[in-house]
Amino acid sequence: xxxxxxxxxxxxxxxxxxxxxxxxxxxxxxxxxxxxxxxxxxxxxxxxxxxxxxxxxxxxxxxxxxxxxxxxxxxxxxxxxxxxxxxxxxxxxxxxxxxxxxxxxxxxxxxxxxxxxxxxxxxxxxxxxxxxxxxxxxxxxxxxxxxxxxxxxxxxxxxxxxxxxxxxxxxxxxxxxxxxxxxxxxxxxxxxxxxxxxxxxxxxxxxxxxxxxxxxxxxxxxxxxxxxxxxxxxxxxxxxxxxxxxxxxxxxxxxxxxxxxxxxxxxxxxxxxxxxxxxxxxxxxxxxxxxxxxxxxxxxxxxxxxxxxxxxxxxxxxxxxxxxxxxxxxxxxxxxxxxxxxxxxxxxxxxxxxxxxxxxxxxxxxxxxxxxxxxxx
Ligand code: GMT
Numbered sequence: 378x379x380x381x382x383x384x385x386x387x388x389x390x391x392x393x394x395x396x397x398x399x400x401x402x403x404x405x406x407x408x409x410x411x412x413x414x415x416x417x418x419x420x421x422x423x424x425x426x427x428x429x430x431x432x433x434x435x436x437x438x439x440x441x442x443x444x445x446x447x448x449x450x451x452x453x454x455x456x457x458x459x460x461x462x463x464x465x466x467x468x469x470x471x472x473x474x475x476x477x478x479x480x481x482x483x484x485x486x487x488x489x490x491x492x493x494x495x496x497x498x499x500x501x502x503x504x505x506x507x508x509x510x511x512x513x514x515x516x517x518x519x520x521x522x523x524x525x526x527x528x529x530x531x532x533x534x535x536x537x538x539x540x541x542x543x544x545x546x547x548x549x550x551x552x553x554x555x556x557x558x559x560x561x562x563x564x565x566x567x568x569x570x571x572x573x574x575x576x577x578x579x580x581x582x583x584x585x586x587x588x589x590x591x592x593x594x595x596x597x598x599x600x601x602x603x604x605x606x607x608x609x610x611x612x613x614x615x616x617x618x619x620x621x622x623x624x625x626x627x628x629x630x631x632x633x634x635x636x637x638x639x640x641x642x643x644x645x646x647x648x649x650x651x652x653x654x655x656x657x658x659x660x661x662x663x664x665x666x667x668x669x670x671x672x673x674x675x676x677x678x679x680x681x682x683x684x685x686x687x688x689x690x691x692x693x694x695x696x697x698x699x700x701x702x703x704x705x706x707x708x709x710x711x712x713x714x715x716x717x718x719x720x721x722x723x724x725x726x727x728x729x730x731x732x733x734x735x736x737x738x739x740x741x742x743x744x745x746x747x748x749x750x751x752x753x754x
Contacts, residue, residue, distance in 0.1 A: 380747050381410045381462055383455065383490075385479065386470040388419040391584065392664040393497040396527070396550050397470045398422055403553075403740045405429045412462055414455055416447075432458050448474040455482035459490045466747050468493045472500045473510060476517035491750035493743075494521040496545070498661030498682065501526075501535045515539045522750040525743075528683025531661040546746065549686070550664050551739035552730070557671035559727070560648045567649050570608075570635055577607040577713050580650040580674070582643055582665040583657075585615025590679075592617070593656040593702045595624045595634060597677070600706020601652075602633055605713050609634045610646055647672040651719075652709055658699045660684050666694075667734055670726035675712060675719070677705050687734075693726040 382404060386397035398419040401411045405428035412430045413419060422429065434454045436445045451474070455467060459482055467482070467490050469475035476494040483490050494517060504510045518524050518541045525548040526532040532545040572578060579598055583589040591611070598609040611621065611634060618636060625634040640646060643665075647653075653669040653676040662683040666676045670687070676694040678684040688694040695708040712719055748754075 378748055378751065379408050379410075380465040380751070381412070382747065383412045383414055383458055383462075383464045383467040384470075385414045385451065385455065385467070385475045386419065388413075388415040388417045392550070392662070393470045393495075394419055395421055395664060396497075397468075397495075399551070399553055399736070400468075400740065400743060401429060402426060403736055404743075407740065407744075410462075412458055412464065414451070414458055416451075430462075448478050451475070452478040452481040452485070455479055456485040459483070460486045460488055463488060464490050465751060466491050466493055468495065468743075468747075470495050470497060472496055472514045472517040473504060476521055477513060480517065480520050491522040491747075492520070493523045493525070493746060493750055494518065495548070496524065496526040496531055496535060496661075498527070498531055498659070501531060501538060502659050502661065502682070505535070505538045511539060515541055518545070519543050523746050525746065527662040528686050530683045530686060534682070548742045548746070549734055549739060550662050550667060551734050551736045552664075552667050552671050553736055554671060554730070557644055557647070557668045559673045560644075562649050563645055566645055570610075570637075572608045572635075572649075573606065575606055576633075577601070577605055577651045578610060578649055579607055579652050579654060579709065580610045580612065580646060580669065581654050582612040582646075582668075583615070583655075584613055585617045585621065587617060588657055588659045589615075589617070590656050590658055590699070591621040592624050593700065593705070594654045595621050595628065595630075596702035597654055597656060597705035597709065598634070599628045599630055600703060601709040601713065602630060603706075604710035607633065607713075610650065611636045612638070612640050612643055612646055614639050643668065644672065647674055650674050651713060652677065653694075654705065654709070655679070655684065656697075656699070656702070656705060657681050657684070663687050667730065670694075671730045671734075673723040673727050675722040675726055677709050689725070689729065693722055693729050 398421040467479040690696040
Protein backbone atom coordinates (compact mmCIF):
# COMPACT_ATOMS: atom_id res chain seq x y z
CA UNK A 378 0.00 0.00 0.00
CA UNK A 379 1.49 3.39 -0.98
CA UNK A 380 1.57 5.73 2.00
CA UNK A 381 2.20 9.36 2.82
CA UNK A 382 4.90 9.23 5.46
CA UNK A 383 6.24 12.02 7.67
CA UNK A 384 9.73 11.48 9.07
CA UNK A 385 11.32 13.36 11.95
CA UNK A 386 14.90 12.82 13.08
CA UNK A 387 17.87 14.81 14.26
CA UNK A 388 19.15 15.92 10.87
CA UNK A 389 22.80 16.38 11.78
CA UNK A 390 25.60 13.82 11.60
CA UNK A 391 24.73 10.71 13.63
CA UNK A 392 23.53 7.18 13.03
CA UNK A 393 19.86 7.83 13.73
CA UNK A 394 19.74 10.74 11.26
CA UNK A 395 21.53 8.63 8.66
CA UNK A 396 19.15 5.69 9.05
CA UNK A 397 16.05 7.92 9.00
CA UNK A 398 17.21 9.75 5.89
CA UNK A 399 18.30 6.65 4.00
CA UNK A 400 14.97 5.01 4.85
CA UNK A 401 13.09 8.07 3.56
CA UNK A 402 15.06 7.94 0.30
CA UNK A 403 14.31 4.23 -0.17
CA UNK A 404 10.62 4.68 0.62
CA UNK A 405 10.39 7.49 -1.93
CA UNK A 406 12.10 5.29 -4.54
CA UNK A 407 9.44 2.66 -3.85
CA UNK A 408 6.65 5.13 -4.61
CA UNK A 409 5.70 6.40 -1.16
CA UNK A 410 5.39 10.13 -0.58
CA UNK A 411 7.91 11.18 2.07
CA UNK A 412 7.83 14.39 4.13
CA UNK A 413 10.86 15.22 6.27
CA UNK A 414 9.96 17.51 9.15
CA UNK A 415 13.12 18.75 10.87
CA UNK A 416 15.17 21.77 11.83
CA UNK A 417 17.47 21.54 8.82
CA UNK A 418 17.71 19.50 5.65
CA UNK A 419 19.00 16.03 6.69
CA UNK A 420 22.65 15.99 5.63
CA UNK A 421 22.28 12.87 3.51
CA UNK A 422 19.59 14.53 1.34
CA UNK A 423 22.30 15.90 -0.86
CA UNK A 424 20.53 15.92 -4.21
CA UNK A 425 17.02 16.28 -5.57
CA UNK A 426 14.74 13.31 -5.04
CA UNK A 427 11.23 12.97 -6.45
CA UNK A 428 8.55 12.12 -3.88
CA UNK A 429 10.53 13.80 -1.07
CA UNK A 430 9.34 17.00 0.58
CA UNK A 431 11.07 18.96 3.29
CA UNK A 432 9.32 21.05 5.95
CA UNK A 433 11.63 23.18 8.02
CA UNK A 434 11.00 23.62 11.73
CA UNK A 435 12.13 27.13 12.64
CA UNK A 436 12.85 27.34 16.34
CA UNK A 437 12.87 30.95 17.48
CA UNK A 438 14.40 32.27 20.67
CA UNK A 439 12.07 34.46 22.76
CA UNK A 440 13.34 36.65 25.57
CA UNK A 441 10.57 35.48 27.85
CA UNK A 442 11.63 31.82 27.56
CA UNK A 443 14.90 30.61 29.01
CA UNK A 444 15.09 27.82 26.39
CA UNK A 445 13.94 27.82 22.76
CA UNK A 446 10.64 25.85 22.54
CA UNK A 447 11.92 23.15 20.10
CA UNK A 448 9.39 20.48 21.03
CA UNK A 449 6.36 22.75 20.79
CA UNK A 450 7.44 24.28 17.50
CA UNK A 451 8.08 20.80 16.12
CA UNK A 452 4.70 19.45 17.29
CA UNK A 453 2.98 22.44 15.75
CA UNK A 454 4.80 21.96 12.42
CA UNK A 455 3.98 18.23 12.47
CA UNK A 456 0.29 19.03 13.02
CA UNK A 457 0.33 21.51 10.15
CA UNK A 458 1.93 19.00 7.75
CA UNK A 459 -0.23 16.05 8.88
CA UNK A 460 -3.36 18.11 8.26
CA UNK A 461 -2.37 19.72 4.96
CA UNK A 462 -0.68 16.68 3.37
CA UNK A 463 -3.05 14.12 4.94
CA UNK A 464 -0.17 11.96 6.20
CA UNK A 465 -0.91 8.30 6.90
CA UNK A 466 2.15 7.73 9.08
CA UNK A 467 4.42 9.87 11.24
CA UNK A 468 7.65 7.89 11.67
CA UNK A 469 9.70 9.48 14.42
CA UNK A 470 13.22 8.63 15.46
CA UNK A 471 13.71 8.88 19.24
CA UNK A 472 10.98 8.53 21.86
CA UNK A 473 11.81 11.89 23.41
CA UNK A 474 11.15 14.41 22.27
CA UNK A 475 10.09 13.27 18.79
CA UNK A 476 7.45 10.64 19.62
CA UNK A 477 5.96 12.90 22.27
CA UNK A 478 5.76 15.73 19.69
CA UNK A 479 4.09 13.41 17.16
CA UNK A 480 1.52 12.28 19.74
CA UNK A 481 0.74 15.89 20.57
CA UNK A 482 0.45 16.74 16.88
CA UNK A 483 -1.89 13.77 16.33
CA UNK A 484 -4.06 15.07 19.14
CA UNK A 485 -4.15 18.52 17.57
CA UNK A 486 -5.57 17.44 14.20
CA UNK A 487 -8.74 15.86 13.01
CA UNK A 488 -6.97 13.29 10.86
CA UNK A 489 -6.16 9.67 11.64
CA UNK A 490 -2.37 9.57 11.40
CA UNK A 491 -0.49 6.62 12.92
CA UNK A 492 2.65 7.19 14.96
CA UNK A 493 5.56 4.80 14.44
CA UNK A 494 8.47 5.31 16.84
CA UNK A 495 11.98 3.97 16.37
CA UNK A 496 14.24 3.76 19.42
CA UNK A 497 17.93 4.28 18.67
CA UNK A 498 19.48 3.91 22.08
CA UNK A 499 20.34 7.15 23.79
CA UNK A 500 16.66 7.79 24.49
CA UNK A 501 16.62 4.58 26.54
CA UNK A 502 20.15 3.77 27.66
CA UNK A 503 20.94 7.31 28.81
CA UNK A 504 17.68 9.27 29.23
CA UNK A 505 15.81 6.21 30.52
CA UNK A 506 17.92 6.39 33.70
CA UNK A 507 16.79 9.96 34.39
CA UNK A 508 13.83 9.79 36.81
CA UNK A 509 12.51 13.09 35.46
CA UNK A 510 12.14 11.56 31.97
CA UNK A 511 11.22 7.91 32.58
CA UNK A 512 7.48 8.47 32.65
CA UNK A 513 7.40 10.54 29.51
CA UNK A 514 9.54 8.00 27.62
CA UNK A 515 7.17 5.24 28.78
CA UNK A 516 4.21 7.36 27.67
CA UNK A 517 5.78 7.89 24.23
CA UNK A 518 6.24 4.14 23.80
CA UNK A 519 2.84 3.04 25.11
CA UNK A 520 0.90 5.58 23.05
CA UNK A 521 2.74 5.06 19.76
CA UNK A 522 0.86 2.85 17.31
CA UNK A 523 4.03 0.86 16.56
CA UNK A 524 7.43 0.85 18.20
CA UNK A 525 10.64 -0.50 16.77
CA UNK A 526 14.16 -0.71 18.18
CA UNK A 527 17.36 -1.02 16.17
CA UNK A 528 18.43 -4.23 17.91
CA UNK A 529 16.94 -7.05 19.97
CA UNK A 530 19.22 -5.96 22.82
CA UNK A 531 17.71 -2.48 22.83
CA UNK A 532 14.15 -3.85 22.67
CA UNK A 533 14.83 -6.10 25.68
CA UNK A 534 16.62 -3.39 27.60
CA UNK A 535 13.72 -0.99 27.06
CA UNK A 536 11.18 -3.43 28.49
CA UNK A 537 13.50 -4.30 31.40
CA UNK A 538 14.17 -0.68 32.28
CA UNK A 539 10.76 0.86 31.71
CA UNK A 540 8.38 -2.10 32.12
CA UNK A 541 6.58 -1.11 28.93
CA UNK A 542 3.81 -3.33 27.56
CA UNK A 543 3.62 -2.19 23.94
CA UNK A 544 5.41 -4.80 21.75
CA UNK A 545 8.75 -3.53 20.47
CA UNK A 546 9.87 -5.03 17.20
CA UNK A 547 13.59 -5.18 16.40
CA UNK A 548 14.27 -3.80 12.94
CA UNK A 549 17.96 -3.64 12.20
CA UNK A 550 19.76 -0.76 10.61
CA UNK A 551 20.87 -1.12 7.02
CA UNK A 552 23.21 0.54 4.55
CA UNK A 553 22.86 1.74 1.00
CA UNK A 554 24.82 -1.01 -0.70
CA UNK A 555 25.26 1.18 -3.78
CA UNK A 556 27.52 3.39 -1.66
CA UNK A 557 29.00 0.99 0.92
CA UNK A 558 30.71 -1.64 -1.17
CA UNK A 559 34.26 -2.85 -1.63
CA UNK A 560 36.28 -0.73 -4.02
CA UNK A 561 39.92 -0.84 -5.05
CA UNK A 562 42.05 0.65 -2.29
CA UNK A 563 42.70 4.30 -3.25
CA UNK A 564 46.50 4.53 -3.27
CA UNK A 565 46.36 8.32 -3.68
CA UNK A 566 44.37 8.61 -0.47
CA UNK A 567 46.90 6.43 1.39
CA UNK A 568 49.75 8.50 -0.04
CA UNK A 569 48.09 11.81 0.79
CA UNK A 570 48.07 10.73 4.44
CA UNK A 571 51.61 9.38 4.08
CA UNK A 572 50.61 5.90 5.20
CA UNK A 573 53.62 3.64 4.62
CA UNK A 574 52.95 0.85 2.11
CA UNK A 575 53.68 -1.94 4.61
CA UNK A 576 51.28 -0.58 7.26
CA UNK A 577 47.91 -2.15 7.99
CA UNK A 578 45.18 0.46 8.36
CA UNK A 579 42.91 0.34 11.41
CA UNK A 580 39.84 2.59 11.44
CA UNK A 581 37.55 3.98 14.13
CA UNK A 582 34.53 6.16 13.33
CA UNK A 583 32.45 7.86 16.02
CA UNK A 584 31.40 11.09 17.70
CA UNK A 585 34.13 10.65 20.36
CA UNK A 586 31.59 10.75 23.19
CA UNK A 587 32.73 9.03 26.44
CA UNK A 588 30.56 5.96 25.64
CA UNK A 589 32.71 5.29 22.58
CA UNK A 590 35.81 4.74 24.77
CA UNK A 591 38.22 6.24 22.25
CA UNK A 592 41.12 5.86 24.70
CA UNK A 593 40.53 2.10 24.55
CA UNK A 594 40.70 2.36 20.78
CA UNK A 595 44.14 4.00 20.97
CA UNK A 596 45.32 1.45 23.58
CA UNK A 597 44.11 -1.53 21.56
CA UNK A 598 45.70 -0.07 18.44
CA UNK A 599 49.02 0.25 20.29
CA UNK A 600 48.84 -3.51 20.94
CA UNK A 601 48.25 -4.24 17.25
CA UNK A 602 51.03 -1.88 16.20
CA UNK A 603 53.52 -3.70 18.43
CA UNK A 604 52.98 -6.88 16.44
CA UNK A 605 52.48 -5.54 12.95
CA UNK A 606 53.18 -2.04 11.62
CA UNK A 607 49.91 -0.13 11.43
CA UNK A 608 48.25 3.26 11.14
CA UNK A 609 45.09 4.24 13.03
CA UNK A 610 42.57 6.45 11.23
CA UNK A 611 40.35 8.25 13.73
CA UNK A 612 37.33 9.62 11.87
CA UNK A 613 34.89 11.98 13.58
CA UNK A 614 35.08 14.59 16.28
CA UNK A 615 33.79 15.10 19.77
CA UNK A 616 34.54 15.69 23.45
CA UNK A 617 37.23 13.04 23.93
CA UNK A 618 39.30 13.77 20.85
CA UNK A 619 41.89 15.76 22.78
CA UNK A 620 42.28 12.96 25.33
CA UNK A 621 42.78 10.44 22.55
CA UNK A 622 45.50 12.67 21.00
CA UNK A 623 47.20 12.86 24.39
CA UNK A 624 47.05 9.09 24.88
CA UNK A 625 48.70 8.55 21.48
CA UNK A 626 51.48 10.95 22.54
CA UNK A 627 51.91 9.23 25.92
CA UNK A 628 52.29 5.91 24.12
CA UNK A 629 54.77 7.43 21.66
CA UNK A 630 52.65 6.49 18.64
CA UNK A 631 51.37 9.93 17.64
CA UNK A 632 52.89 9.57 14.16
CA UNK A 633 50.84 6.39 13.71
CA UNK A 634 47.47 7.89 14.73
CA UNK A 635 45.76 10.24 12.28
CA UNK A 636 42.82 12.34 13.49
CA UNK A 637 41.01 13.01 10.25
CA UNK A 638 37.90 14.73 11.66
CA UNK A 639 34.34 14.46 10.35
CA UNK A 640 34.19 13.18 6.78
CA UNK A 641 31.35 13.02 4.29
CA UNK A 642 32.74 10.08 2.30
CA UNK A 643 33.77 7.58 4.95
CA UNK A 644 33.44 4.81 2.37
CA UNK A 645 36.71 6.00 0.80
CA UNK A 646 38.45 5.59 4.16
CA UNK A 647 36.83 2.21 4.78
CA UNK A 648 38.15 1.00 1.45
CA UNK A 649 41.75 1.69 2.45
CA UNK A 650 41.20 0.02 5.85
CA UNK A 651 41.95 -3.52 7.01
CA UNK A 652 40.19 -3.58 10.36
CA UNK A 653 37.70 -1.53 12.39
CA UNK A 654 37.72 -1.06 16.16
CA UNK A 655 34.39 -0.30 17.87
CA UNK A 656 35.03 -0.60 21.60
CA UNK A 657 32.02 1.27 23.02
CA UNK A 658 30.52 0.71 26.46
CA UNK A 659 27.01 1.45 25.14
CA UNK A 660 25.98 0.86 21.56
CA UNK A 661 22.47 -0.10 20.67
CA UNK A 662 23.52 -1.13 17.17
CA UNK A 663 26.79 0.24 15.74
CA UNK A 664 26.03 1.50 12.24
CA UNK A 665 29.70 2.16 11.51
CA UNK A 666 30.41 -1.57 11.99
CA UNK A 667 27.79 -2.33 9.35
CA UNK A 668 29.36 0.15 6.93
CA UNK A 669 32.77 -1.43 7.49
CA UNK A 670 31.50 -4.97 7.00
CA UNK A 671 29.76 -3.96 3.76
CA UNK A 672 33.20 -2.96 2.46
CA UNK A 673 34.66 -6.30 3.55
CA UNK A 674 36.38 -4.87 6.64
CA UNK A 675 36.17 -7.17 9.72
CA UNK A 676 35.36 -5.46 13.02
CA UNK A 677 36.53 -5.95 16.59
CA UNK A 678 33.70 -4.84 18.87
CA UNK A 679 32.70 -5.04 22.50
CA UNK A 680 29.90 -7.12 23.97
CA UNK A 681 27.85 -3.95 24.43
CA UNK A 682 24.17 -3.64 23.48
CA UNK A 683 23.48 -4.68 19.88
CA UNK A 684 27.11 -5.01 18.72
CA UNK A 685 27.08 -8.86 19.02
CA UNK A 686 23.98 -8.90 16.79
CA UNK A 687 26.01 -7.16 14.09
CA UNK A 688 29.42 -8.83 14.42
CA UNK A 689 29.46 -12.63 14.53
CA UNK A 690 32.30 -13.58 16.89
CA UNK A 691 34.99 -15.61 15.14
CA UNK A 692 33.35 -15.19 11.73
CA UNK A 693 33.08 -11.54 10.75
CA UNK A 694 35.25 -10.16 13.55
CA UNK A 695 35.77 -10.63 17.27
CA UNK A 696 33.75 -9.62 20.31
CA UNK A 697 35.72 -8.72 23.42
CA UNK A 698 34.74 -7.48 26.85
CA UNK A 699 34.31 -3.78 27.42
CA UNK A 700 37.70 -2.40 28.51
CA UNK A 701 39.72 -5.45 27.43
CA UNK A 702 42.08 -3.51 25.20
CA UNK A 703 44.80 -6.12 25.48
CA UNK A 704 42.44 -8.82 24.18
CA UNK A 705 41.20 -6.56 21.38
CA UNK A 706 44.76 -5.71 20.36
CA UNK A 707 45.84 -9.38 20.36
CA UNK A 708 42.78 -10.48 18.38
CA UNK A 709 43.36 -7.71 15.84
CA UNK A 710 47.04 -8.55 15.37
CA UNK A 711 46.26 -12.26 15.07
CA UNK A 712 43.71 -11.67 12.33
CA UNK A 713 45.92 -9.27 10.40
CA UNK A 714 48.85 -11.67 10.51
CA UNK A 715 46.86 -14.62 9.13
CA UNK A 716 45.95 -13.78 5.53
CA UNK A 717 43.80 -16.90 4.95
CA UNK A 718 41.75 -16.32 8.06
CA UNK A 719 41.52 -12.60 7.29
CA UNK A 720 40.14 -13.34 3.82
CA UNK A 721 37.46 -15.65 5.21
CA UNK A 722 36.38 -12.99 7.77
CA UNK A 723 36.23 -10.35 5.08
CA UNK A 724 34.06 -12.56 2.83
CA UNK A 725 31.82 -13.57 5.75
CA UNK A 726 31.33 -9.89 6.66
CA UNK A 727 30.12 -9.03 3.15
CA UNK A 728 27.87 -12.07 3.05
CA UNK A 729 26.29 -11.20 6.39
CA UNK A 730 25.41 -7.73 5.11
CA UNK A 731 23.66 -9.25 2.07
CA UNK A 732 21.85 -11.91 4.11
CA UNK A 733 20.68 -9.87 7.09
CA UNK A 734 21.12 -6.12 6.63
CA UNK A 735 20.24 -5.45 2.99
CA UNK A 736 18.28 -2.26 2.44
CA UNK A 737 15.59 -4.11 0.46
CA UNK A 738 15.00 -6.49 3.34
CA UNK A 739 14.80 -3.77 5.99
CA UNK A 740 12.64 -1.33 4.03
CA UNK A 741 10.11 -4.13 3.50
CA UNK A 742 9.98 -4.70 7.26
CA UNK A 743 9.17 -1.02 7.81
CA UNK A 744 6.55 -1.08 5.05
CA UNK A 745 4.79 -3.99 6.68
CA UNK A 746 4.88 -2.18 10.04
CA UNK A 747 3.26 0.87 8.39
CA UNK A 748 0.61 -1.35 6.79
CA UNK A 749 -0.11 -3.04 10.13
CA UNK A 750 -0.37 0.34 11.84
CA UNK A 751 -2.90 1.52 9.25
CA UNK A 752 -4.90 -1.67 9.63
CA UNK A 753 -4.83 -1.37 13.41
CA UNK A 754 -2.79 -4.59 13.77
O1 GMT B 1 26.09 6.80 18.81
C1 GMT B 1 25.71 7.94 18.97
O2 GMT B 1 26.14 8.63 19.87
C2 GMT B 1 24.70 8.56 18.03
C3 GMT B 1 23.37 7.86 18.09
C4 GMT B 1 22.37 8.56 17.18
O3 GMT B 1 21.33 8.94 17.65
O4 GMT B 1 22.65 8.72 16.00
O5 GMT B 1 23.52 6.51 17.66
C5 GMT B 1 22.55 5.58 18.07
O6 GMT B 1 21.76 5.25 16.93
C6 GMT B 1 22.50 4.61 15.87
C7 GMT B 1 21.51 4.35 14.72
O7 GMT B 1 20.49 3.48 15.11
C8 GMT B 1 23.12 3.29 16.37
O8 GMT B 1 23.87 2.69 15.34
C9 GMT B 1 24.06 3.61 17.55
O9 GMT B 1 24.53 2.39 18.08
C10 GMT B 1 23.28 4.37 18.64
N1 GMT B 1 24.24 4.84 19.65
C11 GMT B 1 24.25 4.35 20.90
O10 GMT B 1 23.51 3.48 21.30
C12 GMT B 1 25.28 4.95 21.81
